[in-house]
Amino acid sequence: MKTFSTKILALAAASLFLFSCERNTDTDSVEPMAATQSDNLIGYDPTTCNLVQTFGEGTLPRTTDLIEEDGAVMIVKAQKRAQNGKYLPETPALLLDARDPATDLVNWMDANMLAISGLLTVGDGSGQKANREGGRLVLDFSPVSSVTMKTMVFTDIAAEDKGSKVELYSRNGQLLEQKEIPTGEKNSTVIVSFNNVPNVAKAIVTFGDERSKVGSGAIARLQLCVEGQGRYDDARYQEVHTLWLEYTGQQPANVTVKSMQEGNSGNVLFEAKGMKPGTAFKVAASAATALGETLEIKTQRGEQQLIPVNADPNASLKKQYGSFRVVEARCSDYPLRLEE
Incomplete structure (x- = not known):
């Protein structure tokens, strides 16, 4: 699995931040980089056709069962995990503001460096906070038929969330790819690359080991190509690999x-x-x-x-x-x- 840690870059950026504070302590906090500056995004795959980073328009926090952004459309559902390990009925997913400290899913450094704004997660029922007792998100790409999955960015997959995973399924329910999400420090981010898995009709993101009574986290970015979109090579100037x-x-x-x-x-x-x-x-x-x-x-x-x-x-x-x-x-x- 290809993953990228922001820890080293965060330390470097922190040094620059402290230096700037010495020069001007009255400077306001820096706003996250605009998601439209895709070429400057850390972990951005230039072959991405559809970048999902704000998860649509509207005030945050809010619940949602449909996301449309940059040509990508998906139905989203959330399920909390019960004490017996089974999943409760589906509900709309919860979108939280990454810049609100009360969200408690990503640190300000990673939010700024990766231009994170909205966070898609399983809600605790209050409409204001993420569920911490285990759950999963189901992303259904049937409105656009299927997609080629490139990269996902996750936040707050800490040690207690070990066993969190992503499963990619085809239209007929075949498991195309399964990857465990690496753990990191609390409120940190991790970038997971899927190396262009095509024909993905559904993605299931599970927070925490399914045998565990704990588990939380959020999706901060999706990089994909909707079926039929994107740039193509017109001829085989190289061997097919x-x-x-x-x-x-x-x-x-x-x-x-x-x-x-x-x-x-x-x-x-x-x-x-x-x-x-x-x-x-x-x-x-x-x-x-x-x-x-x-x-x-x-x-x-x-x-x-x-x-x-x-x-x-x-x-x-x-x-x-x-x-x-x-x-x-x-x-x-x-x-x-x-x-x-």
């Missing part, structure tokens, strides 16, 4: 993916038995393995598909190869434009 595929057959299948070079089969890159229709999977090059010139996909029913992944600026990948749909292919940081 990452490929997401979806099995679209009618019956479960045993699937094997091999690399091919000059017509000869190479390493097995992916293998699964009884793959269900609608299952998405990732094939990626690494230091130890390469995708070769072509990917060979076989099933136990004799189906064989060849997907060219070598550099060829005169030929694009197709969206469909037999029973396999190309969800996303990358030669660079940006996805490759696919042919119908």
Whole structure:
């Protein structure tokens, strides 16, 4: 998991702050940097299409079950965790003001450095504070079909919140990615990168271990690309290094993916038995393995598909190869434009 701690930068900024105080003790506190200055945001991924940082418009605090910002639309629900470990019925999520000390979810240094304004969390029922007894947020991206998840920024995942996690699901309920959120100091922030997981229809953020009676935190930023948006590479000037595929057959299948070079089969890159229709999977090059010139996909029913992944600026990948749909292919940081 790729994470980024603001502790070192915070210490440096604190030194500058103390120096400025010596020069002018009457200076007002610095307002957080405008979220529109995306290029200057710490942890900002330049391939981001949709930046969710204020979580819509309106006074804070407030409850909400729908967020719309920068072209992204999502339904949001919150659930508190009961003493028996089960979850209570869904309620609207709570949005708190990061600059209000009463919020008690992020320190002023991190709020300023990361331009944090709104914090999305599970409320305690008062409409003014975060729940501290364990809970989860459900982000439903069905209003825009699905998204490619890039980065999430979290606050206040302290030692007692160990076991907090993020789960990303596809439209058919398949778990695409699960990551534990690293813990830090109280009211600090952590940036978690998902390295471009496409086809995400729902994200569930759990605060605290599900076997625990404690757990709190908040989402401070989402960086993503709504399906069909963003910049694309028009040609394969480089070899494809990452490929997401979806099995679209009618019956479960045993699937094997091999690399091919000059017509000869190479390493097995992916293998699964009884793959269900609608299952998405990732094939990626690494230091130890390469995708070769072509990917060979076989099933136990004799189906064989060849997907060219070598550099060829005169030929694009197709969206469909037999029973396999190309969800996303990358030669660079940006996805490759696919042919119908």
